[in-house]
Amino acid sequence: MEPTDTDRVFQSYGRCCKNELFFIDFYDRFMGSSPEIRAVFVDTDMKQQRHLLRNGIMQLILHARGMPDTKLRALGQSHSRSGYNIRPDMYGLWLDALLATVHRHDPEYSDELAAAWRCVLQPGIELIRGAY
Numbered sequence: 843m844e845p846t847d848t849d850r851v852f853q854s855y856g857r858c859c860k861n862e863l864f865f866i867d868f869y870d871r872f873m874g875s876s877p878e879i880r881a882v883f884v885d886t887d888m889k890q891q892r893h894l895l896r897n898g899i900m901q902l903i904l905h906a907r908g909m910p911d912t913k914l915r916a917l918g919q920s921h922s923r924s925g926y927n928i929r930p931d932m933y934g935l936w937l938d939a940l941l942a943t944v945h946r947h948d949p950e951y952s953d954e955l956a957a958a959w960r961c962v963l964q965p966g967i968e969l970i971r972g973a974y
């Protein structure tokens with residue numbers, strides 16, 4: 843059977859996670875994408891944050907595979923205006939930074955794989971973003 847988009851993204855993420863530089867590169871890129879984004883993380887312990895994101899991205903992928911929403915709903919609350927106050931327009935930069943980092947770290951990267959990533963993560967991102 844042909845692998846589905848979620849299978850391909852799951853495998854790609856596995857290749858990326860093998861190298862811990864993946865998360866360092868992601869945050870360097872994401873924080874470099876706007877002074878506003880950098881400002882959001884001034885008081886953040888980035889070592890801990892990279893670790894938390896590893897799990898967060900896995901939650902987005904598992905959501906596409908039909909896992910219950912509970913963890914993503916909690917992220918929606920923590921990122922909302924009553925939490926970290928992450929404006930909905932910031933998620934585009936987040937996803938662009940992620941795809942650029944996948945490009946750099948996954949030797950099997952292709953445009954089709956990038957499209958699969960966007961498609962697979964979108965519903966989970968919308969769930970978090972929509973809780974604003």
Ligand code: HEM
Binds near residue numbers: 895916920921
């Ligand atoms: C914290 C995931 C998008 C800013 C976290 C945590 C996770 C996470 C797992 C730690 C758990 C928590 O505190 O609730 C994600 C995912 C995203 C996303 C999966 C994409 C859909 C963003 C965006 C920003 C952002 C766009 C904007 C700059 C933050 C901040 C924290 C955080 C400020 C808390 C840092 C601290 O504790 O100092 N995120 N996040 N996140 N995230 Fe996100």
